[in-house]
Amino acid sequence: xxxxxxxLSKIDESSDKNIEILKDFLKIRSISTIPDYAEECNNxxxxxxxxxxxxxxxxxxxxxxxxxxxxxxxxxxxxxxxTILFYGHYDVQPVxxxxxxxxxxxxxxxxxxxxxxxxxxxGASDDKGQVLTFVLAIKYLIDEFGELPFxxxxxxxxxxxxxxxxxxxxxxxxxxxxxxxxxYVCDTSMWDKNTPAIxxxxxxxxxxxxxxxxxNRDLHSGEFGGVxxxxxxxxxNILANVYDESGAVTIEDFYDGVKKVDEDIIEDWNKxxxxxxxxxxxxxxxxxxxxxxxxxxxxxxxxxxxxINGIFGGYTDEGTKTVIPSKASAKITCRLVGNQEPEIIxxxxxxxxRNKLPEGMKVNFKGFDYCKAIEFNTDSQYFxxxxxxxxxxxxxxxxxxxxxGSIPIVEVFKSELNIDTVLVGFALDDDRIHSPNExxxxxxxxxxxxxxxxxxxxxx
Amino acid sequence: xxxxxxxLSKIDESSDKNIEILKDFLKIRSISTIPDYAEECNNxxxxxxxxxxxxxxxxxxxxxxxxxxxxxxxxxxxxxxxTILFYGHYDVQPVxxxxxxxxxxxxxxxxxxxxxxxxxxxGASDDKGQVLTFVLAIKYLIDEFGELPFxxxxxxxxxxxxxxxxxxxxxxxxxxxxxxxxxYVCDTSMWDKNTPAIxxxxxxxxxxxxxxxxxNRDLHSGEFGGVxxxxxxxxxNILANVYDESGAVTIEDFYDGVKKVDEDIIEDWNKxxxxxxxxxxxxxxxxxxxxxxxxxxxxxxxxxxxxINGIFGGYTDEGTKTVIPSKASAKITCRLVGNQEPEIIxxxxxxxxRNKLPEGMKVNFKGFDYCKAIEFNTDSQYFxxxxxxxxxxxxxxxxxxxxxGSIPIVEVFKSELNIDTVLVGFALDDDRIHSPNExxxxxxxxxxxxxxxxxxxxxx
Numbered sequence: 001x002x003x004x005x006x007x008l009s010k011i012d013e014s015s016d017k018n019i020e021i022l023k024d025f026l027k028i029r030s031i032s033t034i035p036d037y038a039e040e041c042n043n044x045x046x047x048x049x050x051x052x053x054x055x056x057x058x059x060x061x062x063x064x065x066x067x068x069x070x071x072x073x074x075x076x077x078x079x080x081x082x083t084i085l086f087y088g089h090y091d092v093q094p095v096x097x098x099x100x101x102x103x104x105x106x107x108x109x110x111x112x113x114x115x116x117x118x119x120x121x122x123g124a125s126d127d128k129g130q131v132l133t134f135v136l137a138i139k140y141l142i143d144e145f146g147e148l149p150f151x152x153x154x155x156x157x158x159x160x161x162x163x164x165x166x167x168x169x170x171x172x173x174x175x176x177x178x179x180x181x182x183x184y185v186c187d188t189s190m191w192d193k194n195t196p197a198i199x200x201x202x203x204x205x206x207x208x209x210x211x212x213x214x215x216n217r218d219l220h221s222g223e224f225g226g227v228x229x230x231x232x233x234x235x236x237n238i239l240a241n242v243y244d245e246s247g248a249v250t251i252e253d254f255y256d257g258v259k260k261v262d263e264d265i266i267e268d269w270n271k272x273x274x275x276x277x278x279x280x281x282x283x284x285x286x287x288x289x290x291x292x293x294x295x296x297x298x299x300x301x302x303x304x305x306x307x308i309n310g311i312f313g314g315y316t317d318e319g320t321k322t323v324i325p326s327k328a329s330a331k332i333t334c335r336l337v338g339n340q341e342p343e344i345i346x347x348x349x350x351x352x353x354r355n356k357l358p359e360g361m362k363v364n365f366k367g368f369d370y371c372k373a374i375e376f377n378t379d380s381q382y383f384x385x386x387x388x389x390x391x392x393x394x395x396x397x398x399x400x401x402x403x404x405g406s407i408p409i410v411e412v413f414k415s416e417l418n419i420d421t422v423l424v425g426f427a428l429d430d431d432r433i434h435s436p437n438e439x440x441x442x443x444x445x446x447x448x449x450x451x452x453x454x455x456x457x458x459x460x
Numbered sequence: 461x462x463x464x465x466x467x468l469s470k471i472d473e474s475s476d477k478n479i480e481i482l483k484d485f486l487k488i489r490s491i492s493t494i495p496d497y498a499e500e501c502n503n504x505x506x507x508x509x510x511x512x513x514x515x516x517x518x519x520x521x522x523x524x525x526x527x528x529x530x531x532x533x534x535x536x537x538x539x540x541x542x543t544i545l546f547y548g549h550y551d552v553q554p555v556x557x558x559x560x561x562x563x564x565x566x567x568x569x570x571x572x573x574x575x576x577x578x579x580x581x582x583g584a585s586d587d588k589g590q591v592l593t594f595v596l597a598i599k600y601l602i603d604e605f606g607e608l609p610f611x612x613x614x615x616x617x618x619x620x621x622x623x624x625x626x627x628x629x630x631x632x633x634x635x636x637x638x639x640x641x642x643x644y645v646c647d648t649s650m651w652d653k654n655t656p657a658i659x660x661x662x663x664x665x666x667x668x669x670x671x672x673x674x675x676n677r678d679l680h681s682g683e684f685g686g687v688x689x690x691x692x693x694x695x696x697n698i699l700a701n702v703y704d705e706s707g708a709v710t711i712e713d714f715y716d717g718v719k720k721v722d723e724d725i726i727e728d729w730n731k732x733x734x735x736x737x738x739x740x741x742x743x744x745x746x747x748x749x750x751x752x753x754x755x756x757x758x759x760x761x762x763x764x765x766x767x768i769n770g771i772f773g774g775y776t777d778e779g780t781k782t783v784i785p786s787k788a789s790a791k792i793t794c795r796l797v798g799n800q801e802p803e804i805i806x807x808x809x810x811x812x813x814r815n816k817l818p819e820g821m822k823v824n825f826k827g828f829d830y831c832k833a834i835e836f837n838t839d840s841q842y843f844x845x846x847x848x849x850x851x852x853x854x855x856x857x858x859x860x861x862x863x864x865g866s867i868p869i870v871e872v873f874k875s876e877l878n879i880d881t882v883l884v885g886f887a888l889d890d891d892r893i894h895s896p897n898e899x900x901x902x903x904x905x906x907x908x909x910x911x912x913x914x915x916x917x918x919x920x
Contacts, residue, residue: 033779094781097678162779189683203682207780216744218557220894221767222663222865223649225795226750226759228743232768232790233699240700243693283688284676286820290686299686307681308692309783314770315791319493319622320667320829321554322793322865323769323894326744330692331775333782335685360746369780405682405782434680434783 004457007140011450015442018136019110019119021051022445025090025128026108026121032067032091033162041067041158044090048135048156055139059154062174066166067091067158073177074152082459083151085180085419086138087409088131088187089160092123093434100436110442114430116193118439125431129440130186130448131156133426137452149459153178157409160187163207163369164408171416182382183413184455186448188403188425191272193441196390196398196451198383199423201301204336204373205406206345209366210353211329212238212313219324229358231328232313238356239330242306247291249306252348257339261302269297272399282430301402305335335404342370371408376420386422389454393447398424424451464917467600471909475902478596479570479579481511482905485550485588486568486581492527492551493622501527501618504550508595508616515599519614522634526626527551527618533637534612542919543611545640545879546598547869548591548647549620552583553894560896570902574890576653578899585891589900590646590908591616593886597912609919613638617869620647623667623829624868631876642842643873644915646908648863648885651732653901656850656858656911658843659883661761664796664833665866666805669826670813671789672698672773679784689818691788692773698816699790702766707751709766712808717799721762728860729757742890761862765795795864802830831868836880846882849914853907858884884911 011018030044031037045061045068052059052072059072070090095105103109105122112118119129135156141148157167171178191197214231215224244250276296280288290299299305313328315321332349336342346368353363376383378400391397403423410421426444427433471478490504491497505521505528512519512532519532530550555565563569565582572578579589595616601608617627631638651657674691675684704710736756740748750759759765773788775781792809796802806828813823836843838860851857863883870881886904887893 033781034777094775094777096775096777100677205682205782207782209780214745217560217892218895219743220865221765221769221793222665222795222863223889223893224743224760225765225767225793225864226763227740227745227748227756229745229747229749230768232771233703236696236699236768236771239693239696280687283679283684284820285674285687285689287689287818288687289689289693289818296687300684303686305681305685307685307782307784308690308696308774309681309781309785310774310776311692311696311788312772312776314768315554315556316770316772316789317494317554317556320669320791320793321493321769321894322665322667322767324767325770328771329776331780333681333685333780335682358747358749360744403682404685405680429683432677433683434781435678 003144004454007144007453007457008450011140011446011453015446018445018449019442021136022119022129022132023108025132026123027106029106030091030158031094032159033094038067041091045070045158048090051135055142062170064166064169069158069166069170070156071174072152072154074148076148076151078149081150083153083180085178085183085413086134086152086154087183087185088134088156089127089158090131090156091158091161092126092128093161095122097436102437113439117442119442119445120437120439122438124438124440125427126433126438127160127187129445130425130427133445133448134184134186134452136449137456140453141456145460149456153180160409167409167412171412175416178417180417180419182380183410183419183421185407185410185421185423186425187407188423189427189429190425190444191399191401193428195273195396196394197401198378198386198398199403200378200400201375202373202403202410203301203406204340204342204371204411205408206334206336206342206368206370207332208346208349208368209329209331211327211364213327213362213364215324215326218326221322221324224324228324229361230324231361232325234358234361235311235313235328235330238353239308241356247289249304251306251345251352254304254345254348256344257341258304259338261298268400269295297402300404302337304337304340307333309333335406337373340373342372371406371411374411374414380420382422385458386424386455389458390424390451392454393451426451463604464914467604467913467917468910471600471906471913475906478906478909479902481596482579482589482592483568485592486583487566489566490551490618491554492619493554498527501551505530505618508550511595515602522630524626524629529618529626529630530616531634532612532614534608536608536611538609541610543613543640545638545643545873546594546612546614547643547645548594548616549587549618550591550616551618551621552586552588553621555582557896562897573899577902579902579905580897580899582898584898584900585887586893586898587620587647589905590885590887593905593908594644594646594912596909597916600913601916605920609916613640620869627869627872631872635876638877640877640879642840643870643879643881645867645870645881645883646885647867648883649887649889650885650904651859651861653888655856656854657861658838658846658858659863660838660860661835662833662863662870663761663866664800664802664831664871665868666794666796666802666828666830667792668806668809668828669789669791671787671824672817673787673822673824675784675786678786681782681784684784688784689821690784691821692785694818694821695771695773695788695790698813699768701816707749709764711766711805711812714764714805714808716804717801718764719798721758729755732859757862760864762797764797764800767793769793795866797833800833802832831866831871834871834874840880842882845918846884846915849918850884850911853911853914
């Protein structure tokens with residue numbers, strides 16, 4: 001017991017130093033979706049390698065065509081030692097619209113947000129801050145014990161925000177070495193700033209982009225207005241018709257494989273401290289969109305969605321241009337749940353779009369990508385260890401929540417390596433991940449490190 | 461008679477030189493809608509002033525906050541001389557999408573298009589090439605006669621493509637001096653490359669831009685998908701509902717003031733050499749959009765439209781971003797006909813949009829602008845002089861057509877100066893005005909100059 005107390009004290013004492021480490025990490029512009037930032041992704045991987053080496057570990061960098069993966073293996077001498085797979089990502093989302101940031105996204109800034117000390121930068125919460133909670137916890141445990149209590153396989157990739165193309169290659173090549181009993185991942189949220197959470201399910205993701213082509217060139221709306229098929233009108237009509245009046249998605253068989261939510265889960269949800277009006281007002285809304293007569297939790301954790309993430313066509317610069325454009329495009333993503341089959345859904349989306357095209361108009365699909373939804377059995381010792389450790393640190397047992405977002409790797413761990421994943425995270429709903437002014441609370445960061453220290457300590 | 465023959469010969473002999481003059485004019489990047497090109501607009505005005513001075517005329521440049529106007533007055537000594545108001549514009553449309561141009565838009569290039577010699581550049585047809593047809597004709601007449609047969613008020617403005625803000629100020633200040641009997645404007649098309657046309661009506665234009673605001677910031681679609689109101693979904697729904705199944709516009713009272721087309725006009729239309737299938741295939745379409753069961757001529761000349769000229773929202777860069785954006789915007793224009801009242805229509809458009817907003821969402825209107833539709837009596841001596849001169853040059857009488865586009869100045873000439881306008885132009889439907897690879901046929905240019913020479917000659 002003294003050892004964990006020592007460790008926790010040391011973490012508290014070195015809080016400022018740990019913040020400086022996070023700042024260093026956040027300064028690296030590792031935006032994975034924009035090819036121009038490839039070198040910055042390399043730099044982030046090198047930075048992590050160096051950090052892990054400073055703990056006495058021997059990380060390596062796995063490279064292929066995409067952004068590199070940092071991999072660090074530690075084999076315990078202990079007989080029957082468990083093997084834990086840690087996972088996180090060093091890549092971050094693009095920063096646009098840049099004009100809405102109050103400070104430079106890659107110049108980490110400490111400031112108060114709603115009275116809490118926070119670090120503001122792109123990636124602060126998703127996922128660099130979270131990654132460092134378990135990476136630094138590992139350091140403190142090694143410092144104290146001279147060893148880890150389990151074998152460890154640690155993966156930090158650089159393509160989580162852009163579809164993880166390299167990871168399957170890596171998992172293919174390293175499959176034997178990646179044998180593990182459980183995955184621990186830090187990329188999820190707390191219930192609120194006082195209530196920790198373990199995520200028991202994650203929605204899947206299906207992405208596609210398409211372009212509607214009308215006239216063979218941009219036309220003058222005076223000359224051809226009234227006769228030319230305007231692709232913006234057609235794409236608007238397609239997108240408007242994706243939803244019926246109840247907010248349900250009209251794509252054929254879209255809800256096949258969507259399960260009714262279990263009663264006991266609904267019971268858990270009803271126990272959560274939750275104020276719908278307050279929740280909506282935080283995002284500037286008076287009503288909830290989506291399907292009528294469903295709980296917010298159900299909508300965001302257990303129901304699929306069809307979202308339009310981007311639309312563009314015609315003249316978008318300053319002033320007026322009387323043009324009927326030749327093309328209009330949209331980027332869409334679906335959140336998937338239960339046993340929804342992405343391959344069937346994308347086929348039906350393509351069909352839906354084609355069926356709505358006036359004769360002679362064309363559509364180009366840019367290529368889809370997906371990961372399936374996933375749900376875990378939370379009865380194992382690994383969930384219990386995490387749950388206990390969390391309760392010790394936060395003074396309250398974690399609530400089991402659903403995850404609205406997708407962490408494709410978790411589905412891959414299940415299908416490729418046959419392991420479940422314990423999703424423990426210290427992000428908060430107002431962290432503005434993927435948005436301007438992303439932040440991570442200093443308390444999330446420091447208590448996050450301590451939580452992971454307590455979890456790891458349970459394996460000695 | 462000998463004099464006009466001399467003039468026409470001289471025009472033919474100096475064809476190459478006249479092409480060089482047009483090339484010089486086209487090299488000036490006078491894009492009026494983009495503020496960065498303001499200096500280029502000044503340069504175009506100065507270039508025109510110098511050209512007119514070289515004819516022995518005394519042009520001046522009228523300046524205010526917008527792009528300057530070139531004004532050139534010539535007062536005839538003749539008793540009872542008619543006064544002719546010429547009008548054209550030196551500004552051009554933006555060039556995007558630049559990647560679709562086969563040559564630089566501001567490096568005029570002579571090339572064959574469908575077997576015809578053409579000059580390719582932004583503004584070749586709209587309106588720099590057309591402007592020079594009457595400007596150079598004036599030069600040849602002055603050279604031959606030492607004087608013009610009428611008093612002349614010549615206006616070449618630089619804001620036709622961006623709403624002509626300076627012109628009303630100019631017309632206000634110069635109202636007394638601008639007294640005239642008729643306007644002659646060269647900014648319209650031939651019926652086809654062998655058949656000249658005089659435009660007897662023009663549609664009006666109403667423009668607006670609006671922004672739909674949903675969540676108070678960009679949201680993560682995993683976290684909030686299913687609950688957040690996506691403004692792209694809402695704007696798509698608004699725009700899709702602007703049209704009913706027959707293609708008619710559903711805005712309240714939109715068709716008030718739209719007249720049934722006169723039988724004799726339909727008779728004229730039916731005489732025109734026109735192949736609908738060929739016309740549609742030229743723009744890459746198999747069917748005609750817009751209102752069902754109406755002639756193409758009616759749709760483009762005598763019916764109003766609602767067009768979406770641009771749409772943008774969310775993530776539009778490369779790759780996927782799982783964002784629910786805070787905002788989405790659209791730029792729209794309506795073509796107006798008959799006695800449609802723009803002020804009433806815009807009020808109803810605003811109402812239509814507001815009525816389609818889910819509770820708590822907002823709309824910002826950027827500010828509308830308009831000009832009304834117009835129709836002329838074609839029985840006056842000025843129309844007849846033009847018609848005769850055109851027939852002499854082209855060997856065929858001009859057809860009277862409608863104009864689908866708007867030339868706001870013509871409405872202003874009517875309402876402010878109380879004069880009709882004779883719209884004679886040599887553009888062709890395939891000139892790609894407002895599109896990449898805009899061109900003007902060399903024959904349009906040379907025969908255009910000769911046509912104007914013949915028209916002016918009728919006044920001696």
